[in-house]
Amino acid sequence: MAKLETKPAGETLAHKKLDIQKLLAPAALVILYVFFSFAGNNFFTVDTLKNILESSYYIGFMAFGVTFIIITGGIDLSLGTVMMCSALLGAYVFKQLHWPLIIALLVTVGVGTLFGFLNGIFVAKLKLPPFIATLGTMMMSQGIGSILTNVQSQTWPTATEPVGGWFKKVFIRADIFGIKGFPVGALWLVGFFVIATLILHKTKFGRYVFAIGSNEEAARLSGVNVDNWKVAVYTLSGFFVGMAGIMYAAAYTTITPGTGNGQEMNGITGVVIGGTSMAGGSGTMVGTLIGVFIMAVLKNGLSACNLQAPWQTFFTGLVVIGAVLLDIYRTKAANKVKRS
């Protein structure tokens, strides 16, 4: 009987705590946006909003993918170079080998997925630490991209090209719905955000991701085939990185071999700002999305305040430390309440 009485009280308390936690990151995003609207020149415009969106696309896809990996307690350092490698090879088969654009897109996604699969095999089957395995594939993918393209820059079709001119219209912006320069990429981002959210929070796969990150051995002893699921996690992440390759290509057109190093940190930073624990076992996809937007707002906002790249890097670093400190403090506070 007593149990029944305490139940509702406990529930409302838990809900309240949850609400505050859930609101923190979106609130930070809104505050930043409002702040820059006042502080920046021409920040509060539709164009800036489009810029914010467009600089989020490829980072968003990388971040969605690596969210799964980080929740399992792993890490992927190969995000950036694999993204470049896939975009590079996609452009290569399109421009040099004259394969149809649609095949080039499949190649791009395929290369990402393949590297993800490789990471999965290294980590889950060959038991390499994720840091080492993906450090290896980071270098390998960078090398492979350069070798196969003979260290030549590769270009994707621009909007005015006769062959494949639809590329940018489909992935970046197009004059549709009666709007000039409608940000089509946002539809892709939101679409895949929904898919990633459903996979992470609503499927068996997602539950296993959390279980593996929380306690891998307990998951294994519960009859979860941990190794196979981990391969699946890295492969799925690789697919998202391949998609990021397409979005990057659509935004920047020219892909230079030997680049991509450092881009992985953009993806990982988004995930961390979004409240996913590097120790694994907890995190949300919506947090990652907001984390990515916070970075994009920061980047565009600071440049609207005439603070250039070095300042953007500096402040992003500050935000990462602030976000994680806040998270640690919050977890500590929550634990204190629990213990009492």
Added chain:
Amino acid sequence: MGDTILKMSGIQKYFPGVHALDDAYLEVRAGEVMALVGENGAGKSTLMKILTGIYPKDGGTIEYFGQEIELHGPKDAQDKGICIVHQELNLMQDLTVAENIYIGRESTKGPFLDKAAQNKMTEDLLNSLNLHIPARTQVKRLTVAKQQMVEIAKALSYQNTKILIMDEPSTALTTSEIEDLFKFIRRLKATGVGIIYISHRMDELKQITDRITVMRDGQYVDTVNTEETSIDQVVQMMVGRVIYEEPKSHSNVPPDAEVVLEAEHLVSNDVKDVSFRLRKGEILGFAGLMGAGRTETMRLLCGADKRDGGTIKVQGKEVKITSPKDAVNAGIGYLSEDRKLFGLCLGLSVADNTALPSLDMLSGPLFVDDNKISKATGEHVEKLRIKTPTIKTLIRSLSGGNQQKVVIAKWLYRDCDVLIFDEPTKGIDVGAKSEIYKLMNQLASEGKSIIMISSELPELLRMSDRVVVMCEGRVTGELDIAEATQERIMTYATRREVG
């Protein structure tokens, strides 16, 4: 018996929303072993944390050698001669014994370490304590018991130690190692050190302690002379109610009951040709000393480790078990002795943990059915009387007994017919223990078959229908409960070769 050297009286401690200690009292004399007992949450560790300067007290006085003192942090307590040996070993496994004992106060010669001097000091210390442990050995090469001794030696290496607190020092030790520990404690007593001994094992209190202080719900209950009291009385004081701990007199399982599980000639590194049968509705106890290969045998049954030979039959049919998944599919559920390491995802909710092995059944073609999970979890929370605010509560915040129940729920929901309980009441307080016992009996009467590994003989005798005894990887004996006694079990448990 010596003079009173420590007197904590009227101690108060508040945490947000909780009155953790209310008028707590503890008195220790020189050269005595004072037991401090109470259920989990009774306030023992809070009181000890105040005594070792980790928490400040919110009220009351601490009298130490006749003078009222205030403790300013752990270092201060240590300087005053109050030392603690924690339940979990806090040694650095890769450092040597000497390096561990003198960590933070290394001997130096100029800017460099003086290892020779440090090793010499350590050897002198260990010799004076009659411990034969080489000072230069890496700690990880020592047995758990020896490591425990190193911890104690470390506490005593502070020259002026007058009060030594031991928090459940015997949990990881085998019977013979406990004997060594007790011998050691007796020698220590003779030097006039006052010892506070925290333990859940009632039989130990009889053997080693002089007086027993009982706490309940943050309050002082009573202090009694060990000689003049019985274990039942102490337990009653702890829980405030009577608990019956009588051995089972006869098996509840007819000898012709269906054989559910049959293990034949299991072999691995630590398991040497182990065979046994488990009948429907039976509780089969596994007795043995630490390292007898009981857990290792069970890990073969549940596919956690690689098996080198032998067959496993479930319901008369041979099953291939090469991974935990196979075992789960065959209906074998394993409740590890270390729930936190092997049994639960602490960061996930009660519902997620309960559903984990059964997600195959709880998922549609695409998504998991959260309504079904909630319903199933709710039913098990009720059936097993799991105390949790909601099913979304994180496992981490439940008590040990309730965590254990969630592990049980997870296997029940997976419809496992064979449940392997490995030390099911380890680290669980007396009240929750009897509830786990009740639950196991209930499950057995419902037709589940249970294997129970336990190092506590009274527990085995109380719960089992039959007892298998192992020693050094072999089965050395099998006893029907009607003929099982502690003495007989121990005889088999120490028999190196099969007769």
